[in-house]
Amino acid sequence: MPEILHIEKIIVEGTEYEKDDILTNIDIKSVEPVSETCYRLNLSPFTIRIHTNLAEPIQVSAKFEECCSTCGRYPMKNEDLSVTPSSYTIQNPHDKIETDFFTPHVLAHEGTVCTTYNAKLIITLGRV
Amino acid sequence: MIKKFLTLFIILTLISPTVFARVGEPSFVFAIDDYFQETNTSSDRNNKNDGGLSGGAVTAITLGSIGGAALLGLGGWLYKRKAEQSLAAGCIQGTPNPLIPFCMERDCNAAIYARINENYPYLRKALSLNEIHYCPDSKYLLIYDTTIDKRKFDSVKFEIPQGTKSLNITQVSDTFKAKDMTVELFLYKDNTNSSEPDMRELTNPADKKSADTGIIMKSVNADFKNYPYAAYVVSNYSDKKIYAVVIEFIFNN
Numbered sequence: 001m002p003e004i005l006h007i008e009k010i011i012v013e014g015t016e017y018e019k020d021d022i023l024t025n026i027d028i029k030s031v032e033p034v035s036e037t038c039y040r041l042n043l044s045p046f047t048i049r050i051h052t053n054l055a056e057p058i059q060v061s062a063k064f065e066e067c068c069s070t071c072g073r074y075p076m077k078n079e080d081l082s083v084t085p086s087s088y089t090i091q092n093p094h095d096k097i098e099t100d101f102f103t104p105h106v107l108a109h110e111g112t113v114c115t116t117y118n119a120k121l122i123i124t125l126g127r128v
Numbered sequence: 129m130i131k132k133f134l135t136l137f138i139i140l141t142l143i144s145p146t147v148f149a150r151v152g153e154p155s156f157v158f159a160i161d162d163y164f165q166e167t168n169t170s171s172d173r174n175n176k177n178d179g180g181l182s183g184g185a186v187t188a189i190t191l192g193s194i195g196g197a198a199l200l201g202l203g204g205w206l207y208k209r210k211a212e213q214s215l216a217a218g219c220i221q222g223t224p225n226p227l228i229p230f231c232m233e234r235d236c237n238a239a240i241y242a243r244i245n246e247n248y249p250y251l252r253k254a255l256s257l258n259e260i261h262y263c264p265d266s267k268y269l270l271i272y273d274t275t276i277d278k279r280k281f282d283s284v285k286f287e288i289p290q291g292t293k294s295l296n297i298t299q300v301s302d303t304f305k306a307k308d309m310t311v312e313l314f315l316y317k318d319n320t321n322s323s324e325p326d327m328r329e330l331t332n333p334a335d336k337k338s339a340d341t342g343i344i345m346k347s348v349n350a351d352f353k354n355y356p357y358a359a360y361v362v363s364n365y366s367d368k369k370i371y372a373v374v375i376e377f378i379f380n381n
Contacts, residue, residue, distance in 0.1 A: 007152045019152030026156040043158060061148070070157070071219040071275065071282075108160060113220050120155045126148030 005058065005125055008049040008096055016049075019123065026104070026119075039108045045101035048123060052093050057128040061087035062102045067119040074115065080107040083121070089128055159216065206283065206314065206325070206359065215281045215363055219274055222285030226319060226357050229289055229377050231263035248273045250372035254300040257345065258376070265380045271360070271373035281363040284373075285316075288352050292377045295348040297330060297360075301371035303342040306335065308366035311344060315355035326355070342371075 007019040015025050026044040034040050048060055064081035068074065081104075088099045104121065210216075221227065233240055244251050250273045260268075269286050276282050288295075299311060314325040330346045331338065338344045362371060 010152065010154055017154060019154065021154055023154050023156040026158055028158060028160070041160070048152075059148070065153075069219070070277070073219055073221075106160075112160065115218060115220055116157060116159045116216065118155065118157055120153060123152035123154070124148045125151050 001053070004051060004053040006051055007123060007125065008051040010046055010048055010123070011098070012044050012046045034107065037109060041106040041108055043104040043106065045103040047098050047101055049096060049098045050090075050093070050125065051096050053095070054093055054127070056093075057089055057091045058093050059087050059089050059126055059128045060099050061124045062104075063122045063124075064104050064106075065120045065122045067106065067117050069113060070116045070118055074113045074117075076106065076112075076117070080109075081105070081119075206361070210281045210361075210363065213281075213363065215279055215365075218276050218280035218364075219282040221283070222359070227269060227284065227286040229267035229269045229286065229375070232260050232266075232268050234262055244270075244272075248372060250300045250370055251374070254298045254372050254374045257298050257300075257343065258296065258374070261376065261378070265378070267377045267379075269373075269375040269377070271371075271375075273370055273372045275368060275370050276362060276364045277368050278364060278366060281361055283359050283361045285357060285359040286375075288315075288356055288358055289377055289379075290353075290356075291379050292352045293349075293380070294378045295358075296374075296376040296378060297344070297346045297348065298374045298376075299330075299344040299362075299371055300373075301342045301344075302369040304339050304366060304369065306339045308339075308364070309369065310363045310365075312361045312363070313348060314359040314361060315350060315352075316357040316359070317354060319357050325359070326350075 009016040010019060010021070010023065011017070012023050012025050017023055023046070026046075028041045029044055030042045032040045032042065048062075050058070050060065052058060062083045063086070064083050066078075067076040067081055083102050083104050085102070090097060090099070104119070244255065251270060255270075267289060269284070271284055274282060295313075297313070301309065309331065311330040313328040313330055315328070316325045328348055328350075330344060330348075360373065360375065362373075
């Protein structure tokens with residue numbers, strides 16, 4: 001029987017997307033001061049629904065791959081981008097299962113430009 | 129032989145370490161903008177249901193040594209003015225550290241000219257429209273070919289060197305209809321963005337020639353002793369455009 005393991009949907013606040021879609025409802029949801037000159041911007045959390053027929057544990061990972069201003073001039077540093085948690089391990093997967101929330105974060109510093117940013121996430125799936 | 133190979137393959141697969149596949153590459157767009165200007169009371173937080181920023185931590189942003197405006201970058205006054213005109217921030221340069229004008233290279237074979245000629249046609253054209261002057265008579269600021277989207281504004285904040293008598297501004301852009309693009313120069317008494325700047329409008333809605341040619345050439349005279357900083361702001365109300373700007377700071381008339 002062929003192995004099935006793929007992303008069914010990515011879900012952001014009730015809206016469902018395909019795995020390579022543009023997620024149109026991601027916003028800054030909250031802000032936390034990290035230091036006098038640094039703030040953590042917490043973006044909209046998302047979940048991932050997976051379709052699988054595997055019986056062994058699987059791991060779902062999310063990485064904040066890149067983020068750059070739409071004009072192309074202001075890339076954010078990789079160390080300022082993160083997703084928490086970075087992965088979930090699903091011990092007993094079954095037909096269709098949805099992960100818990102992943103939350104993307106951005107660190108904004110004193111010189112962070114206020115403008116619109118393009119961002120990309122990478123989702124990986126695999127056996128543990 | 130094939131059976132041996134197949135057996136080996138099965139064994140290796142079973143004992144192999146974690147095998148992950150990159151299976152999704154979703155992307156998204158988000159804005160860092162005027163959320164930081166808001167001072168939320170607890171009742172505001174409870175009532176906030178527009179999907180935007182919420183949470184008690186917002187108030188902390190307006191406090192501290194950097195102040196809310198520093199993260200905002202532009203200064204509240206300018207940002208709010210543009211928001212009222214239904215414009216969102218595009219490329220913002222020079223905040224919080226204003227750009228510093230420089231001396232143009234006297235050597236016409238210098239790498240900067242080769243780079244401009246090869247890669248930045250709008251800036252090349254803007255430079256060609258005026259004679260270049262060198263230090264100590266003039267300094268320059270160059271805004272390289274920049275794309276500005278519909279309903280966006282770009283801002284470049286810079287220092288005005290002491291002794292500046294006037295500014296010569298040359299902008300080359302795609303052609304436009306008279307009211308589709310405006311260019312303003314805001315003169316600041318300081319770099320705190322805390323006070324309203326003086327404004328000079330460099331485009332004239334009645335000036336069809338500038339719109340038809342995409343060329344704006346203006347001289348600005350002011351008592352620059354009172355204005356050590358300025359911001360050059362391009363606002364685009366229509367289709368995406370490309371523009372480049374040469375600002376000459378004249379010390380000797």
